[in-house]
Amino acid sequence: MSDQTQNPGLIDLAPTSAQKFTTRLLPLILFAAVLLIIPLLGPSRTAYSLLNAIGINIVFALSYNMLLGQTGLLSFGHAVYFGLGAYAAMHGMNAIEAASFDGGTWALMPVFALPVLGFAGGALAGAVIGWPSCRNAGVPFAMISLGIAELIAAAGFMFVSIFGGEEGISADRMNGIEAFGLSLGPISEVYWFIVFWTLIGVVGMYAFTRTPLGKMGQAVRDNPERVQFVGYDPQRVRYLVFIASGGFAGLAGGMSAVNYEIITPESLSLLPSGFVLLMAYIGGIRYFAGPLLGAIVLTWMQSNLSDFSEAWLLYLGLMFIAIVMYAPGGLFGMVLGFARGIIQPDAAPRLTRWGALSAAAMVTFAGVILLTEVAVSRTSGHVFAPGGLPLPPSSPLSWALGLALLIGGGWAIRHLSQRFAS
Amino acid sequence: METIAFALLNGLIYGLLLFMLSSGLTLIFSMMGVLNFAHASFYMLGAYFAFTLGNFTGFWVALFLAPILVGLAGAAVERWGLRPVHANGHVAELLFTFGLAYVIEEIVKITWGKVAVPYQVPSALDFPLFELFGSQYPAYRIFMLLISILMLVGLWYLLKRTRIGLIIQAALTHPHMVSHLGHNVPRIFMLVFAAGCALAGLAGVIGGNYLVTEPSMAFAIGPIVFVVVVVGGMGSLEGAFIASLLIGFLQTFAISIDANFADFFGWLGLQATSEVGRITIASLAPMLPFLLLVLMLMLRPRGLMGEREF
CATH class of the missing domain: 1.10.3470 (ABC transporter involved in vitamin B12 uptake, BtuC)
Structure with a gap:
């Protein structure tokens, strides 16, 4: 503080005690x-x-x-x-x-x-x-x-x-x-x-x-x-x-x-x-x-x-890879980025963008989960039934649904990120 | 004499199998600066692909097809996984392959089950080839030896005597210059990564039925392959070759020695009944590569034949 009074042109970068x-x-x-x-x-x-x-x-x-x-x-x-x-x-x-x-x-x-x-x-x-x-x-x-x-x-x-x-x-x-x-x-x-x-x-x-x-x-x-x-x-x-x-x-x-x-x-x-x-x-x-x-x-x-x-270890591994590839700041970085995004001005378009991207990511992830659980049910014998809809591994429909979600979500992510980048 | 002959032969086969795994890893490591944690997972994929393909086409077709499939998987991983991560630095790349190893193991567990699959030696090779000191020696091991030597010669020819080998060698040390000369360096990286993975896959095809094909096989051999690469030295195939054989012999000899610590250090007053005295040399065999790794990194960090420290 004393420096600041002697040199009025300098800005003190040290955090104030309230900030601390x-x-x-x-x-x-x-x-x-x-x-x-x-x-x-x-x-x-x-x-x-x-x-x-x-x-x-x-x-x-x-x-x-x-x-x-x-x-x-x-x-x-x-x-x-x-x-x-x-x-x-x-x-x-x-x-x-x-x-x-x-x-x-x-x-x-x-x-x-x-x-x-x-x-x-x-x-x-x-x-x-x-x-x-x-x-x-x-x-x-x-x-x-x-x-x-x-x-x-x-x-x-x-x-x-x-x-x-x-x-x-x-x-x-x-x-x-x-x-x-x-x-x-x-x-x-x-x-x-x-x-x-x-x-x-x-x-x-x-x-x-x-x-x-x-x-x-x-x-x-x-x-x-x-x-x-x-x-x-x-x-x-x-x-x-x-x-x-x-x-x-x-x-x-x-x-x-x-x-x-x-x-x-x-x-x-x-x-x-x-x-x-x-x-x-x-x-x-x-x-x-x-x-x-x-x-x-x-x-x-x-x-x-x-x-x-x-298959929870598979989800864990995929989550880890996704974070290494797309979010090196980790979960905390995402939370912090989200919090900052809300506070900063012009939040509305940014939030729409994030919302769209996270929706697409959710769809992709749902596809991954569906495919994995159907694959797991081949050996475990418990038919995977999200929301009461049974998806037996013998039916090609179960696999097609998973693939459709996966590919559709992946395409949406690609499309959206390209559109937002331009 | 008998023990030594068998240990030499088995050590040679194991060492060459290790070299098949580590040659690809060394090339990838020295080119991209990334120790590929998932390299042994491609070895595992090779064994499983060969098992599944072999059920439809028989072993001999699978011997060719499975490594190619593994190579394609490797190319895809490099193109859509490793290349985007490259911008985040070496640690991120290392962590990516670490996560990939987790994921591949879980996918294998889900697809093929948690226990070992019955991947058998082909019946055409399932006979004793010759007798050595009264014990029969299986033909399949000699077949492994032949495949390994073929691979060794093929790799040497490719790298030292062809144009693509010349470009690869140049890209190892001077990627920017090679790029300025008009070569597509990222594509060379992808090719080398794919070829390295295919070699690992080949090792899986011929090693999976000799050892055992189960989801933990990658985790069992992966760290040993790292040891080979680090001990051999960065960017040195010769070093990797020597280190592979060294570790192959070290492990097989240690297993065949029937002695414990008390036999060696008995003159210091170590009792065979005490806890330290009871430790056998054979039980130390799995630890020896890591001892070698730690000592090498402490005493000579550039490895046996490496040109630079990494």
Whole structure:
């Protein structure tokens, strides 16, 4: 402000404190308020377990985005840090149980605080694995992360005393000191545990983006040569961010250890690593809140859509490809673009355009769903009947209808986008 | 002696199969800078196409038709999938192929079912060819060896002795110059992508009945093909060839060694009953390629024969 008074010609680009409040603090407060209000609506047990899974995945996906979105490191092995953090917490939980009979230092540790142990485990793993991986970004980093994930997942099945072999290790969370008066027995009490650590994780990772290290991470993502020229070591910056990201992934792992009370070496493998990549990217890696949205949507899909359709992974894959091709900003980018489109002047023609395009996209997608479900019903035996209209796979009409929707929708998208472009 | 002979022969066949997969991937990688995650999915498609076609036309027609179909699918993916994404950068392209691998696996599951299909070795080749140290050696494996060598010679001839090979080699390193000379570089990219996918499809046709044709076969071999490409070095078919054979031998030899850690490190006081001592060399075989990958990227990031770091 003082600069402005001395040089009246200069425009101050720094956000005002009101702007800071609305763009930084307010979303976090709203998020926390939503989490606190949810139990007042009296959710069912299924809803609680879904919410708990969402909380864990939010922290996990955000920690992944510290690498991909904020530092430009594409990792195919992020579940390693999640899993190792979970194992650390699980061994801690067993130690607490043992100490509740025999005493010892572990008796002083409440189960509630186990995600701290998970954080330490994940960060330690990151510190060991990170340095050689972080020399380059891009494909070499991706390949090293893939190789290391394969190695550690294989080792997980080999060292039974640490990883518990195929059945993994389990523990009981109702032991030791009760923090905040929570026994962690009923799932509604676990919810408060998840809320607490989700908020810690979200606020911590948001704060991290505001630190000099977080800012340097973004600089390394955009232009590593220049960062080096200015006098920073890109490998060092990547390494430090990598450790922090591994730590937060471990925090999520610690939350999952307490929530599920079991962890298997499967959770170290490439599949969960791929899933967290999907969560972060579909949500939108360019925005801090993108992976948060992606975690909510994908966890919901995982638990609800998988009951509804055998082919939900196909829809997930198609959704991912569509976002990579047409909406690199992800779901959050779309929501934000839509919100801006309404606020800005001349909204009417823009909204008609969007409406027409989304209608065409819906028709195309309906065609895809129809074809897929009819194909699935060949083996499952359940005839797909949208709105009471049975579409047996033996009838060519079912296939023709699907194809017609698909081709018609595709043609409409092409036609509309060409017309709007000109 | 017996073990070594068998391991050598099987390692050679496995290595050549890997090379058939990785040669296309190396060309695509060095041309477009994209590691195609879906490459092994085209291998899987080759096996499934051959299975379905084989039911109508028999194995020998499918041997030719299935790779061509896979190649066409690859061309379509390049033209309408990869090319539009190219503008968004390498990471977007990599992620596109990653998503494609998911989608192809799910489509295969829906079309052919979740369990393995009975894709059999053709009866004309289902006999023991010769006896080695008292054990019979199946003719089909030698057939695989012959096809692989034919492919190797054909690829070498195409790239080194024909005009189109010359243009492809030029487009690898100097795409802009080739474009200025009046060649349609995007079409060359599409051709190479299609040819690479067709090779992967061929590997699927002859490997699917030798191994097993199931929806997880792409996921099982895909990462190993990456290892071959990275270890061999960017843009180097020779490197990919050496790395394929290296990994082929490494894995088959490791499986055939009947020893555990205690046998090797017993002098350090490692007990055969302890957890580390119990680990057998054979159980390490699936891990070895990834160990090689990580070490190679740490110690020599440009790979065995690569001309540049990627």
